[in-house]
Amino acid sequence: MFMLICMSSYWATTNYVNSQAFRVAAGGTKTDNIKNLRQIHAFILKTASFPLPPPTLELISSSRNLGYLCFILKHLENQDLGLDICNDIVRSLNGNSLRAVVLFREMLVNGFRPDNYTVPYVLKACSKSQALREGVQVQAYAVKTGLVLSNVYVKNTLIRLYSVCGSVSYARKVFEESSLRDVVSWTTLIQCYVKNGFAREAILTFFEMCDAKMKADEMTAVIVLSACSKLGDLKLGRKLHDYILDNRVPSDVYVGNALVDMYLKCGDANSARKIFDEMPVRNVVSWNSLISGLANQGEFKDAMDMFRKMQSIGVEPDDFTLVGVLNSCANLGLLELGKWVHAYIDRKQIEADRFIGNALVDMYAKCGAIDQAFKVFRGMKCRDVYSYTAIIIGLAMHGEAKRALSIFSDMPRRGIKPDEVTFIGVLTACSHAGLVVEGKRYFKDMSCVYNLRPQTEHYGCMVDLFGRAGLIEEAQELIENMPMEPDAYIWGALLGACRIHGCVELGEDVMKKLLKVEPERDGAYVLMSNIYSSANKWRDAVKLRKEMKGKNIKKTPGCSSIELDGVVYEFRKGGKSHPRSKEIYKLLEEIMSHIKNFNNLAQ
DNA sequence: TTAGGGTTAG
Numbered sequence: 120m121f122m123l124i125c126m127s128s129y130w131a132t133t134n135y136v137n138s139q140a141f142r143v144a145a146g147g148t149k150t151d152n153i154k155n156l157r158q159i160h161a162f163i164l165k166t167a168s169f170p171l172p173p174p175t176l177e178l179i180s181s182s183r184n185l186g187y188l189c190f191i192l193k194h195l196e197n198q199d200l201g202l203d204i205c206n207d208i209v210r211s212l213n214g215n216s217l218r219a220v221v222l223f224r225e226m227l228v229n230g231f232r233p234d235n236y237t238v239p240y241v242l243k244a245c246s247k248s249q250a251l252r253e254g255v256q257v258q259a260y261a262v263k264t265g266l267v268l269s270n271v272y273v274k275n276t277l278i279r280l281y282s283v284c285g286s287v288s289y290a291r292k293v294f295e296e297s298s299l300r301d302v303v304s305w306t307t308l309i310q311c312y313v314k315n316g317f318a319r320e321a322i323l324t325f326f327e328m329c330d331a332k333m334k335a336d337e338m339t340a341v342i343v344l345s346a347c348s349k350l351g352d353l354k355l356g357r358k359l360h361d362y363i364l365d366n367r368v369p370s371d372v373y374v375g376n377a378l379v380d381m382y383l384k385c386g387d388a389n390s391a392r393k394i395f396d397e398m399p400v401r402n403v404v405s406w407n408s409l410i411s412g413l414a415n416q417g418e419f420k421d422a423m424d425m426f427r428k429m430q431s432i433g434v435e436p437d438d439f440t441l442v443g444v445l446n447s448c449a450n451l452g453l454l455e456l457g458k459w460v461h462a463y464i465d466r467k468q469i470e471a472d473r474f475i476g477n478a479l480v481d482m483y484a485k486c487g488a489i490d491q492a493f494k495v496f497r498g499m500k501c502r503d504v505y506s507y508t509a510i511i512i513g514l515a516m517h518g519e520a521k522r523a524l525s526i527f528s529d530m531p532r533r534g535i536k537p538d539e540v541t542f543i544g545v546l547t548a549c550s551h552a553g554l555v556v557e558g559k560r561y562f563k564d565m566s567c568v569y570n571l572r573p574q575t576e577h578y579g580c581m582v583d584l585f586g587r588a589g590l591i592e593e594a595q596e597l598i599e600n601m602p603m604e605p606d607a608y609i610w611g612a613l614l615g616a617c618r619i620h621g622c623v624e625l626g627e628d629v630m631k632k633l634l635k636v637e638p639e640r641d642g643a644y645v646l647m648s649n650i651y652s653s654a655n656k657w658r659d660a661v662k663l664r665k666e667m668k669g670k671n672i673k674k675t676p677g678c679s680s681i682e683l684d685g686v687v688y689e690f691r692k693g694g695k696s697h698p699r700s701k702e703i704y705k706l707l708e709e710i711m712s713h714i715k716n717f718n719n720l721a722q
Numbered sequence: 723t724t725a726g727g728g729t730t731a732g
Contacts, residue, residue: 206723239724275725282726306726341727348728376728407729442730477731484732508732540732 185218189225202231209240214247216254223257233260235270242276251284268297275303282311305331306339313346321346322355329362340368344377353385372400376408383412388421403437411443419447423456436463438475445478453682454486461495471495477505484513504535511544520552539571546580550587558584575601579608586616591625607637614646618653626650641667641674 188208192201205226212219219241226233233241238261245254258267258277266273274293281290290311294304305328312321325343328335335343340363347356360378363370375398382391395401395409406429413422426444429436436444441460448457461479464471471479476499483492496502496510507530514523527545530537537545542565549558562581565571578601585594594613598605610633617626626647633643644667651660667674679690688697697703 203723210723236724243725270724272724277725279725301725303726308726310726336726338727345728371727373728378728380729402728404729409729411730437729439730446731474730481732503731505732510732512732538732544732 185222186225186228189222189229189231192231193229198231202234202237205231206234206236206240209237209244212240212244214244216244216248216250219244220250220253220257223260227260232264235266235273238266238270239272239276242273242280246276246280246283249284251280251286254280254284267293268299271299271301271304274299275301275307278304278307278311282307282314285315287311287315287317300333302333302336302339305333306336306342309339309346310342313342313349318346318349322350334366335362335368337369337371337374341373341377344374344381348377348381348384351385353382353387356381356385356387372398372402372405375401376404379405380408380412383408383416386416388413388416388418403434403440406434407437407439407443410440411446414443414447414450417450419451422447423451423453438469441469442474442478445475445482449478449482449485452486454483454488455682457482457486470500472499472501473503476501477503477509480506480509480513484509484516487517489513489517489519502533502535504530504538504541507535507537508541508544511541512547515544515548515551518551520548520554523548524554524557537569537571539574539577542569542571542573543576543580546577546584550580550584553588555584555588555590575603575606575608578603578605579612582609582612583615586612587619589616589620591616591620591622605632605636607633607640607642610636611642611646614643614650618646618650621650621653623650623654623656639672641672644672645674 185208189205192204195201205222209219209222212222223233223237223241226237238257241257242254245251245257254277258280261267261273261277267277268274274297277293278290281287281293290308294300294308305324309321309324309328312318312324322343325335325339325346328339340359343359344356347359359381362368363374363378368374375394378394379391379398382388382394391409391412395405398405406425410422410425410429413419413425422443426436426440426447429440441464444460445457447453448460457479460482461471464475464479469475476495479495480492480499483489483495492510492513496506499506507526511523511527514520514526523544527537527541530541542561545561546558549555549561558581562573562577565573565577578597581597582594585591585597591613594616598609598613601609610629614626614629614633616622617629630643630647637643644663648660648663648667651657651663681688681690690697694700
């Protein structure tokens with residue numbers, strides 16, 4: 120008794136004894152007299168103030184015996200306090216769905232009525248671990264007690280549960296069930312569509328929301344903009360931007376970032392840049408949106424400039440930044456900078472798995488360092504379909520077909536299912552190595568074994584495979600039997616085959632078809648002109664060049680680039696931009712002369 | 723005491 124009096128006097132002591140009692144409740148000391156402990160326990164709960172002091176709460180949350188806790192709470196004189204304590208505890212479970220549901224059940228068993236606070240907490244915990252079955256049990260209670268119809272928090276957390284579990288139609292059903300809805304209900308439903316891949320429906324729901332005279336807030340704006348980014352619809356994006364301005368939606372850093380992302384994904388880099396420049400507050404995501412957005416638009420140099428600027432003002436890059444930078448390095452051939460990023464990753468002890476690892480493999484492969492790419496690939500603890508595809512495509516591009524196919528054959532053993540892009544790599548490998556029989560088998564396996572439907576790109580690879588091997592008739596037959604309309608890639612591949620094998624008449628026919636699907640490009644003219652030249656049909660070649668000129672179609676000049684000491688030098692036919700171009704041309708002449716001499720000797 | 727937010731790879 121003395122101990123009890125003491126502990127009710129001092130908060131700190133209360134805290135201590137409280138903790139001790141709950142340590143027992145948590146299953147710690149079995150030798151103590153359980154009866155006495157229960158008395159102490161009950162006393163503490165009766166005198167405990169609400170909310171519970173954090174150490175006590177922490178102990179209860181970690182207790183295995185939530186049933187015992189409810190049993191004790193049941194005997195409190197003040198039942199409202201008991202419910203409050205339960206709510207406090209369920210909140211502190213911090214998204215642990217299983218324990219939240221256990222406590223919820225124990226509450227019911229011990230005669231408590233979970234209220235409009237308990238239910239959203241438990242549903243939130245279920246959402247966090249996608250525990251749909253448990254969530255549905257809680258829903259049943261919420262329906263029975265009328266909470267779903269009367270409390271918008273309950274309704275919204277339920278929409279969210281179905282959303283994160285991928286049940287779009289149920290989320291919509293809960294939303295529709297009553298007219299009880301606020302801006303969070305609408306936003307959660309819109310987000311449900313976006314997260315589950317229905318961007319168009321998300322936008323339509325936003326329009327419905329506007330018709331219902333519900334005003335969007337900054338969170339709605341962010342989600343609707345992300346839907347628009349996925350659609351790449353600039354006209355819509357501008358409309359949404361106008362909506363934000365007209366309705367004075369508070370524009371915080373999230374809205375700014377979403378706008379930058381939207382404009383870039385919709386192909387308007389200038390507007391994205393303008394928004395970015397005018398943002399009063401930026402964070403690392405703002406920079407990431409701009410850097411990766413520019414890289415995805417093919418503006419790799421601008422992306423790299425922004426990365427340098429970001430560094431110069433001391434913003435620390437994160438995983439997202441590094442992936443965007445590696446992507447730009449890969450496409451610009453910036454091996455040295457790519458290596459620097461790799462060293463940075465090592466220095467910061469960032470794990471090179473998943474996105475970062477895959478981006479490194481791709482960067483090394485695209486920059487010509489295939490052995491380094493392979494080393495990173497081998498060193499990855501956790502490889503996925505992206506990792507395999509990156510290395511297979513890399514090896515295929517480097518002419519290492521056998522290695523590429525060997526890695527492909529390793530995938531089933533590792534439990535990784537190839538996807539459509541993996542097969543592009545596999546078929547490219549076959550095509551470059553002239554492996555016709557293997558290529559045909561892989562193409563067949565795509566649908567028969569892996570249940571993947573070949574797309575135009577795969578037919579393009581097969582046309583290329585047959586074409587390179589001189590099997591022009593087989594290539595034509597495949598095109599005739601394609602389930603979709605042949606596009607420019609298909610005709611381009613066949614025309615390429617005509618060039619290799621000198622098929623002038625067929626080439627003329629294919630060129631017409633290529634021009635039908637791609638009239639403004641130079642590819643068809645250039646290839647056909649080469650076919651004529653190879654067949655010594657100079658007049659036809661000249662005629663074609665004139666026709667091209669008449670239609671104002673210019674040949675896209677081929678471009679090579681070399682990185683030296685971190686600087687990229689680009690070379691185009693006839694280009695004189697390099698400060699030492701005179702020396703370069705002189706050396707080129709010397710090389711050509713050596714080659715000619717070598718050829719003469721060989722003959 | 724309670725619900726909804728942006729950026730990454732082949």
